[in-house]
Each structure stands twice: as C-alpha cells, then as structure tokens.
Amino acid sequence: MQMPKRQTDDTVAQAAWLYYVGNLSQQEVSTQLGVSRFKVLRMLADAREQGLVRITVEHRTARALALADRLVTTFGLTEAQVAPVGESNTDDTLARNAVAILASGYLARIAASETPVTVGLGWGRTLSAMADNVTGVRNSALTFVSLMGSVTYASHTAPGDVCVRLAAQTGGRAILLPAPFVTDSAAACDGIMAQRLVREAMGVARSADHAFMSVGECREGSILFQSDIFSADQIQQLRDADVVGDCCGVFYRADGTVADIELNRSTPCVQPADMTRMDTVLLAGGLGKRAATLAVLRAGFVKKLLVDEGLAVALLAEAEKQGK
Template identity: 55%
Template sequence: MTAGGKDTDDMVQATWLYHVGQMSQEEVSRRMGLSRFKVLRLLQDARDLGLVRISIEHGTTGTLARADRLIQHFGLTEAMVAPNTGDDAAAGRRGVGQLAASWLARIGREGPVTIGVGWGRTMAAMADALTGLRNPELCFVSLMGSMTHTSATSPFDVCVRLAALTGARAVFLPAPFLADSAEDAALIRRQRLVREALDVARAADHMVISVGECTADALLQSSGILTPDEAAGLIATGAVADTTGKFFAADGSLAATDLNLRAPSIELQDLHRSDVVVLSSGTGKAAALRAVLAAGFVNRLIVDEPLARALLQEEAA
C-alpha cells in the first residue's frame, strides 16, 4: 500500500480522474502514462486509505478541477497545477518544479525511456525537487545547444544533474545555443557529433521544456545569449515567446526572424512527434505560454495556480 509522497500524488490524481472525471481505467492509464495494472493498484490503495468516500479527501481538489479546465480549454492530455503560494516568483517555480519532478518520477520508473530536456529556471527547479528515482535505463538528452558558461538553467547543466540524480545516461548537443548566422547553424548541424545527438533528441519518448517571454528583461537577454540589437529586433517582429530555440508570434506561428534559423536545435516538427510537457510559472508568462499552446505541439502542461487562473480568465474573456 502506498503511504505518502509522489505515490500519494499519483493516487489522488488517478482517483480524481476515475471518480470525479468519470474516466475509465483505460482512459486514466492513457492520461497518466501508467499501465492499467498500476492504475488499478492506485485506485485500490485509495479505497484502502479512505480517500474515496462521497468526495476525494485531499487538499488539492481545487487545483485538480482547474487542471481539468485547462485540459478542456487547450486540448491537452494532462495538466497539473501547483497551489498558489503568493507573489513570490521563486516559490511559484518551486511548486511547478515539485509537480514536474513527480511527473518525471512517474514516467521514469520502469524500462528504457529517453527524455529530451530544455532549459530555464523551472527546469532547474524540477532537478532541485527530484528525489527517489533511480533507473540506469533512462537517458536525458538536451534539445538545444548551450551557453558558454555554467548555469543551473542551461541544457547542459540540467542534463548533468538529472543524470547524476537518477543514475541515467546523458547526451549533450555539442553546439552553441545560437549560431552567428543561418549558414553557420546549418554547418554545425552537419557535424557528425551534432547529428548523432540530434538523432537521439528527435527520438525522445518525452520532451520537457519551458517557455520564455520576448521582453527586455527575459532570460535570453539577461543571460547574454542575445545582443541588445538582436533583442530589440526580435521584439520588433512581434515575437512573444521562445522555446527550444524557436520564436513564436502570439497566434502560435513562427515569428518572422532569422533567429529561427540560427539555433542548431530540434525542429518544430520534432516537437509535434513527441509527448511534450511544458513547465511555466507566474502570470507574466501568460501571453508567451498562450502562444506556445496555440502552436499545437503541447501535450501536457504544468503551471502554478496564478498562471492557470490567468490562462483560464483570458480564455473565457
């Protein structure tokens, strides 16, 4: 019988979907990415622990209901909402990171699994929160190039930490985050080691990424990846979001910027072929996240409660 921690989170989610969402065990299995046997065991444990009465006895039923609304509004396979922790941006990222770590522990427990990883502060928060997962058959692969210096938010560092925590293998993309030109990016992609890393990334079973906003104080600018002129030019094109080296307009289309040709990373069609999980927190990410959702490749969404409220209010307006 499960008694606490991540297994309890899985138990509550399975119970909610089955008893409140009126899903079949097969539908719960597909939603959560678990075998039907595991779902059956979680439901039995919930009954044994007294969770199932007239309602589900758990403090996060409000966020579960909000997650259901996100699924319906945006056509997602799964959504998870971290409870509101106030105006502290770091606390919001920690909450999303904890849920993301629970998701990662769930899908990474059994068998060979390849997981593509992006970069950013919520990705680092996921690595900070991950415990109790050991699987040498896991492989973490970076979906884009990296920066010239170490940082807890870079794809290289996120891969290293996740592999070290889980006993897994890590595959790095030996390339810069952005090349100086589209021609340089094409040349980099033709290198054997880059091709091999990209082949692993394109075949990933899951891709977990974050979303950046195209503003003057965004991480791309503050980290020095974009020059001030490049950042200003990007904003002038109407770009509002970036992820995995791609820049998006508000309607989900690729923005009219040559930066979309300068990242030696996975391509947009690669995201459409995988099971993509997006992590994001804070209401300031609402416009960027809506653009990425409109692009149509997101399967699962993990956000904090303020951002979930912003997304749903905008959708209803």
C-alpha cells in the same frame, strides 16, 4: 579532521529520519539523541539545506483539480497539473518551485518504466528546480538529452547541466548537444548542424520519448534580453516581429506562430514538428510567463501542462477573453 564532520552529518541525517520518517516530535528527537531541542531545530534546517530532506505534497485541492480540467478542455491537452499555491500568489520563486515539484513527480512516474526511456530537456530555472527535487529515482535505462544548444557561460539552468545532474541522480546517462544556444547566422547554424557529433545528438533528441520544456519571455527586462546571448540585430529582430516568448530555442508570436526571422534559423535545436510523437510536457511558473505560455500552447505541440494556480487562472482568463 574528517571523522567529526562525518559524525555531524550522520547525526543530522538521523535527526531528519527520526522526525520525518519516524514521526517523533522534536522533543522526542532531542531526548533520543541527547541534544537540546534548539539543536534539533538547527539540524532539521541543516538537513533541508543540504538536500538530505526533500518535501513533496501529493494532495491536490479541489480548486486545483478543477482548474486542471479546464486547462485540458480549453487548450486541447491530454493532462494538466496545477500546483495549489494560491490564486493571489505573486512570489515567482515559490511558483517555479511548486511547478518543479509537480514535474519531479511526473518524471518519477515515467522513470518507473521497465523499458529504456529517453527524456529530452530544454533549459530554465523551473527545469533546474525540477532536477533539485528529484529523489528516489534509480533507472540505468534512462537517457537525458539536450533539445537545444547551451548558453556560453556555465549555468545551473543550462540544458547540459540539467542533463548531467539528472543522469547522476538517477543512474542514467546524459547526451549533450555540442552546439551554442544561438549562432551568428542561419548559414553558421547550418554548418554546425552538419557536424557529425551534432547530427548524432540531434538524432537522439528527435527520437526522445518525452520532452520537458519551459518558456522564456521575450520582453524588455527579461532574462533573455539581459543575458548578452543575442546580438543587437537579433534583439531587434525579436522586437520587430512582436515575439513574446521562446521554447527550446524557437521564438513565437502571440498567436502561436513561429516568427519568420533569421534568428529562428540560427538556433541549433529540435523543432516543434519533431515533437509530434513525443510526450511533450510544458512547465511554467509565475504570472510573468503568461504571454509566452499562451503563445506556446497555441502553437499546438504541447500535450501536458504543469503550472501554478495563479498562472492557470490567468491563462484561462486570457483564453476566454481572446477566444483562445
């Protein structure tokens, strides 16, 4: 029973190859494979759904390039990339996926190094989508390491999951931080950080060459507030300290300062001070990320920023209004 399924998959791949690589029209693919044009359309859709085809657009619009230059100047970055999805786009899923495609291209760029490369990873939907879009990267000298502990429940967006997927796709290796995202107290966190396996993984994370991070909003209705990760007391700490967002398990106020709360001493993770020598890359997609992204940028450790067009405009407008 397996042979017909394999042949069907081979035919789908062949149709995709002829259409996307061979530049044949759908009618020409139909003729060459001896199937109807409708079936060709179905096979091309199947190829995309199965991950056989991943489409990237390398061209940057003049507007996106101009926005990127302004972001570099305004926030003191070394590089910015803007996905040209339109200033008025309100589809956060489209924004995240567009930023993820930029990030997958950036990862391919650094993975081309002939020397060993260690990449630290945070967590979130944009980083997960980046892993979904990586293709054509093979480098056994790549190491992917978690920059923070993981959430309780298995998740496609958890740092450990993203590390393992990227290592499998690229032929590299994954190192996971054997710790939870958050502990019950600062004392409990100290105890976990003292464990040998945690110390060893943290040592690799702190010496990473690159760090890919995303931001999380800390507000009513946000994923973090609804995830059951925090205790009621920890949620209240975030509210009382006017925390607007987190990055890799560190919680920030709007001015970019790390909130002086016990929660920030209860998360096993790499700290901003550890990232000074890393190539730190922040991924953010969707207007809902504006406040959190601004806070992390103001913290001063981000060197490169990958965002969608709508968020880029919003960040610049807010920075101009508030004098950065």
